[in-house]
Amino acid sequence: MESLLTVQVYDWDLIGMDDLIGETKIDLENRFYSRHRATCGIAQKYDLHGYNAWRDPMKPTLILSKLCKDGKVDGPHYQPNQVRVENRIFKAPPLDMDDDDNGSRRATEEHLALAVLNHWEEIPKVGCKLVPEHVETRPLYNPEKPGIEQGKLELWVDMFPMDMPAPGPAVDISPRKPKSYELRCIIWNTDDVVLEDDAFFTGEKMSDIYVKGWIKGQEDIQCTDIHYRSLTGEGNFNWRFIFPFDYLVAEEKIVISRKETLFSWDETESKVPARLNLQVWDADHFSADDFLGSLTIDMNRFPRGAKSSKLCTLDMLKTDGSVPLMSLFKQKRVKGWWPFYIKNEGTDEYELTGKVEAELHLLTSEEAEKHPAGPARSEPDPLDKPNRPDSSFIWFLNPLKSLRYIIWHNYKWVIIKIIIVLLLAALLALFFYSMPGYTVKKLFNT
Structure with a gap:
């Protein structure tokens, strides 16, 4: 005979007693006898299939007939595409109409009855707002802390009479299961990257370029090798x-999904936007690397890559609707040039700091297993080594190359002139050194 439904939320403990967080009490008797029909919410649409299928064992026509009978209301009287209750005429929305045998659109009696139920408060004298289908949000209270809310609980409560037909299967409200994907991002080339450092011997502007990339967070960062x-x-x-x-x-x-701490029992699930983050850096050997620019690609909405480096500009990043966007989840594979940029602190404007040629290939986990590929340039499906110039090397690890590509390449004519001058000086010195002796010897011989 108890009419209160109590729902309690606990804090589970591995050791010891579980702790009561809070509870909520629902008066089922009040709902059962309510004139607003709070036993099962009235849906906005009458669907027989899908996630929003009609779950009340009483169909709309039966509910409407019972309400009219209990309230001694004239009706319902069904006519093509409309129904009359008392002196009111109701029509179903166009979306609730089905094709009949003649190919024309007409509403079924269930759709017409539901249209009346959603506007039952318009019926004179007996009409009232029927409880719509919704998810309740109820506060939780702890008896030891009266009046202090301990959180909220989302739920719905349906009550079905035992003398009526059994309701349909329970609605599956389990969380959606994510789908596994694999993104393969190939960094082909960069261009017009700002030059941050000065060459040690020559003072030329240069950069030791490499690219970082990640999707989910700091633990997911991957880096290319360095183009010196x-x-x-x-x-x-x-x-x-x-x-x-x-x-x-x-x-x-x-x-x-990951454990927050080493001692966590269950994994904590978090959701982040589907964004690919790329950054270009200048590697330094004796100090911290220098950040040069970044690029964030929203995999659901991002501009198509430019066909060449010259066509790649900051205009591609406009968000005023002038640049058409695409989705990687629909396109699956795309290749092009995108700009690296930094944001100026004073003006909040973007400054172009480089360009990257990349290829994005999105596969499901099943497709990735059928067509595997290795990271970096490794097997399977290896990538060719890049065709870098001979001058790309670490100068202090390659002294012979440094002599050839740095000193000789930049000071070749200076070195040749110095050698010629030294040779001439040596010849003159030798001439003046040997000239007196040769002269004396020549005199005595004669």
């Missing part, structure tokens, strides 16, 4: 990043 001594901002890499991730299509979010 780039004098023009051009970098050659042929380097593949591989990022596996779980993705919720409906929410357009990447799902990350």
Whole structure:
């Protein structure tokens, strides 16, 4: 005979008693006898299939007939595409109409009855707002802390009479399961990257370029190798990043499951936007690396890459609707040039700091297993080594190359002139040294 439904939320403990967080009490008797029909919410649409299928064992026509009978209301009287209750005429929305045998659109009696139920408060005298289908949000309270809310609970409560037909199967409200994907990002080349350092011997502007990439966070960062001594901002890499991730299509979010601490019992699930982050850096051997620019690609909405480095500009990053966007989850594979940039602190404007030629290839986990590829340039499906200039090397690890490509390349004519001058000086010194003796010897011989 108890009419209160109590729902309690606990804090589970591995050792000891579980702790009560809070509870909520629902008066079922009040709902059962309510004139607003709070036993099962009235849906906005009458669907027989799908996630929003009609779950009340009483169909709309039966509910409407019972309400009219209990309230002694004239009706319902069904006519093509409309129904009359008392002196009111109701029509079903166009979306609730089906094709009949003649190919014309007409509403069924269930759709017409549901249209009346959603506007039952318009019926004179007996009409009232029927409880719509919704998810309740109820506060939780702890008896030991009266009046202090301990959180909220989302739920719905349906009550079905035992003398009526059994309701349909329970609605599956388990969380959506993410789908596994693998993103393969190939960094082919860079161009016009800003030159940050001065060459040690020559003072030329140069940068030791490499690219970072990640999707989910700091633990996911991958880096290319370093293109040393780039004098023009051009970098050659042929380097593949591989990022596996779980993705919720409906929410357009990447799902990350991990334990917060070493002693956590269960994994904590978090959701982050589906974004690929790329950065270009200048490697330094005796100090911290220098950040040169970044690029963030929203895999659901991002501009198509330019066909060449010359066509790659900051205009590609405009968000005013003038640049058409694409989705990697639909396109699956795309290649092009995208700009690296930094944001000026004073003006909040973007400054172009380089360009990257990249190829993005999105595969499901099943496709990735059928067509495997190795990270960087390794097997399977290896990438060719980049065709870098001979001057790309670490100067202090290659002294012979340093002499050839740095000193000789830049000071070749100066060195030749110095050698010629030294040879001439040596000849003159030898001439003046041997001239007196040769002269005396010549005199005595004569």
